[in-house]
Amino acid sequence: MNAPIGVIDSGVGGLTVAKAIMELLPEEQIYYIGDNARCPYGPRPLKQVRVYTWQMAEALVEKNIKLLVIACNTATAAALDFLQRQLPIPVIGVISPGARAAVNASATNEIAVLGTLGTVKSGAYEQAIKSLVSSAHVVQLACPRFVPLVESGEYKGDFAKRLVEETLSQLETKSFDTAILGCTHYPLLQGFIEEALGPNVHVLSSAEETAKEVQERLTFKRNLAERKNRPEHRFYTTGSTVIFKEIIQEWLGIEQPLIEPIRFQEEL
Structure with missing residues (x-):
């Protein structure tokens, strides 16, 4: 059809x-x-x-x-x-597919969710992930400045890189091996996100x-x-x-x- x-x-x-x-x-x-x-x-x-x-x-x-x-x-x-x-x-x-992708990618079942305020507050990702692996440890971080950055078209320069680094510095003391981009805008910042989180974290989207x-x-x-x-x-x-x-x-x-x-x- x-x-x-x-x-x-x-x-x-x-x-x-x-x-x-x-x-x-x-x-x-x-x-x-x-x-x-x-x-x-x-x-x-x-x-x-x-x-x-x-x-x-x-x-x-x-x-x-x-x-x-x-x-x-x-x-x-x-x-x-x-x-x-x-x-x-x-x-x-996109939440259930994203949760499946994160669970499949994680070796430790320690997963970070980067999302909007609404997505994080809803707890939808944590619920979806734990419905697949009840023992999973989920860390959530709201990144409210990412979407306006992408919508403005300014997601490739030094300002974007600094903003991503500043936002994700809140995760420095957290333990996880996989980060799910819990907003479909965030893959346009994926290079900066991967750089900020380091080579030991698998960053993926639900797309x-x-x-x-x-x-x-x-x-x-x-x-x-x-x-x-x-x-x-x-x-x-x-x-x-x-x-x-x-x-x-x-x-x-x-x-x-x-x-x-x-x-x-x-x-x-």
């Missing part, structure tokens, strides 16, 4: 998940919404995040997507169960594991795309199309991405 896969995020971070899906399933078409104007989601109440996530999901369902990926950890914690109950299509979040889950779900449903031509991906943003376009071009390698503005009514 050649209907598109929907991917939603608070901003550009979910492009890391979209990239993994494109690489694993090159025949699939992606419809992506980034809610850049209301990003970051991390400091917002979960009830509000649930409303925003529903608005994006509803917009893509109207475009006849066959599966939805909530490519935002905060939104997954706030709205995954709700959307799975409400929507007539499969809905996948690849989420893409595998998409493949498994579509295979089970016999719903994989079959096309001869390269799919035409579409991107929607509530914010500036300029920075959005630059990051799509750099991160996904799409020279002329199809980007359209999208607007949502604020909750009453």
